[in-house]
Amino acid sequence: MPKQCIKVNSLTDFEDVIGYKFQNPSYLHQALTHVTAVTEEHPQAYHTDLLPLAFVGDAVLKYSVARYLFLNRPDHVIESCEKLHQGAQKIISNKVLAATAEKKLDLNKYLIRGNGSQVLTEKMYADCIQAIFGAIALDCGANQQEVIFHVIDKMYSDRYDEWVREISFDTMEIQMWSNERNLENIPEWPKTELQLATHNRNSSASEYNQNCCQSLNRVLMWTFTTFGSLIFAFIMIDELIMIPSKVTVDPTGIGRTLYPIVTWFCWKNGTVLSTNQIIHLTISGFTYDHTYWDFPYQPYNYSYVNYIIENSNGNIAVLNFDRFGVGLSGKPLLASLITGDVHAYVVYQLMQKLSQGYYQNISFSNIVLVGHSLGTGIALIVASNNVYNQYVCGVIATGFIHLINPVGFATFGASLYLAALDPKFKNQFVPADSLTTNPNTTGRQDAFYNIDDADMNVIRKDEQLKTIASAGEVLVIRLFVPIETRNIPTTIPMLIVMGQNDVLFCNLLNIALSCNDANTIINREKDDYTTTIEAYVLENSGHDINLHRNARDWFQAALDWTNKYSFENCGCSK
Template identity: 25%
Template structure:
């Protein structure tokens, strides 16, 4: 399905990183079979937001199943805020057929997670990828940031977001995204946290859309999800001082955000292995999650027949993926993320990497670029680097 841009791409040249980036609003027509949760009322205040978290984390229960009353097709034309970046060396040439990385952010962030405007962009994953010859496309997930918002219970769910990612991928692969004339030789999907689960679901639903997967802040062990939800202390985003201080972010009730900087630290960071000022920065730029996303993440596919290379990566002390210790497996596997290999029975190559001295927000720790090197080296070793023929 064709995807065109609204207006022109806006040129943004990075002065510190020798890159050229184009910002755009991309209209995406999508349809998905979403869950209907008529047994649950959308939280209308902070007290009800806390009640939602209590019910979602109660031992022995199945909150999603209790709330679910059926399924319904949700369709719409949504505007997605995206940024396409390339090295300056290739900005004037559209014939190089680069390897393109599509970057999907997780809960608590928008697309700036991949290109953090902090400390002269020293933590930028985009800058590192471009230095290795890649092009990147990052975007605000549906419902968040500058992308279209929607009903936080019935509309903004994981199922619809997977379809958005699929449509964007098809458009880029077919060189039908207006303003981007370069046809990529290969496409690698890179995700973080919830974005990794969406990426995993994409590979399970449409395995031919990707040439390689990098899933960061990811494991197939859901034991720690209640810990993440409780530790977030979710409150209404529209009532949060950090959200309210940013013009244009008009979130309705049912968009939930971590309560304060202490909750951000608990869920994303590994003390003391980060700049204390970046914690305050994370609080300043934080983004919400919808009740629909929290209700549907467990409904995504549990196995993928994707046959390309897969890298799963987590911080050694990733609370959300590993309960704070990714090597505490009781001997069941080398690490908690390594157990994800069973979910990829047909993968050409599967590798799990544990980044030392790092929490769930990998891109915000002192050794972030060490993790970036692991990703680039893995992709290069799998033939997923620029100017090489597509694997499939």
């Protein structure tokens, strides 16, 4: 009787997973052969086990991490060998390597091994992924760096968050007072103070009812990634913006809570940043965090950040962030505290940070808000507020127009349930009243995608990456209270981008709520704006235009529109 062995998937299938086609498949064959398969004479085993290739892969990883840390580091880090060593160990520890191999590559389906190794250990996973890196490095020859960087960036792009490591931060001082207090009597008031408006988006500078003045010393977080690409590098200096958790400020400081907002500031490697740099500040939508704009699956096709950085000749940098309440950013005890006005206030503070030189010690004055769905609603609140919009040069508004499709919204609403009931958030803190989409329904897929123009792998990854939301955020769509978009100044031009088959805002029969072409969108929206509006329709796309097969078409449209306006010295750079 033939000996029973652990069956594994084909090498060709695994090449599709990692996105690399081997010129010499024997390298991959060896990299996927564990020593137990050789000793037990597994019929699929290579004649030599993976350990020699793991030795090569270990060297590749160490070189790549050392290179990245050396090129993209604060001076005080590069001067400390201990910090460099700690950073490298955090990135390429067996635990991190094994987690990637297990959860992202499903290596248990491909690793050829003996019957005694049904369950893979952490070391087996780590050795195998190192061997794979070694195999690619040997196979791709003279183009080694570019190819290996591309492959590993694909594998690890959605694990940046896991490697956020705080290097240093100064103390923070917060002082609050009521508007009756005479500011002139406060001795030695710090020069770095920020006078913050109340969260009422209808207020003006002369109508502040309460003020919060906070002196913030700079807080830096250094995000280690496995590689900086030869084509471009993500320089992830994460600013922790501390914001009040309530809409109105408690002047006595009683009950005050501060939360971090985590950001990613990205630009093209080799670019000399200047005050004339255009900044795309990206704002994610309902149940999404920063990964909507920097999608980890096939980033070449689906990452807006990648596309803009790669194709703007260094003229555009991107500030991506996790909104208040999602991702790595702070979360209140109750999601109902999160409203559109709170989000707008956070964006206002981020723009202040950009303008005041908190990123790379450069005062950026050319800021374009790029929003999607809920994120567009937030951007419109900011742009229509005569305090907040002093920093805004333009708005790219995607997945949002004034008239909704009630049938589409009702269907999507029926798919929402308490996030605490979702298996994804079982071991995470989520506010008790937060919402998410129910994985046992097709509501998310039906609302966000046109299946005919989408990859099911993207839809599955989207489900894995989804985050939480609040009922208060739904009101940003302004089902009952319209956003005063006619208040957006004529100095702030807009590009409106819609998916042709967006069921949340369009009637697919193209009768009353058509999104068939750009002229149709402009005709639907022209009475709601006094500023210049242009439109672009992504053919066949559903609501999530970043996550459809032709997403790069609209990425280019956003780039063309930005280049058309130039946006030189259009914002406040105090």
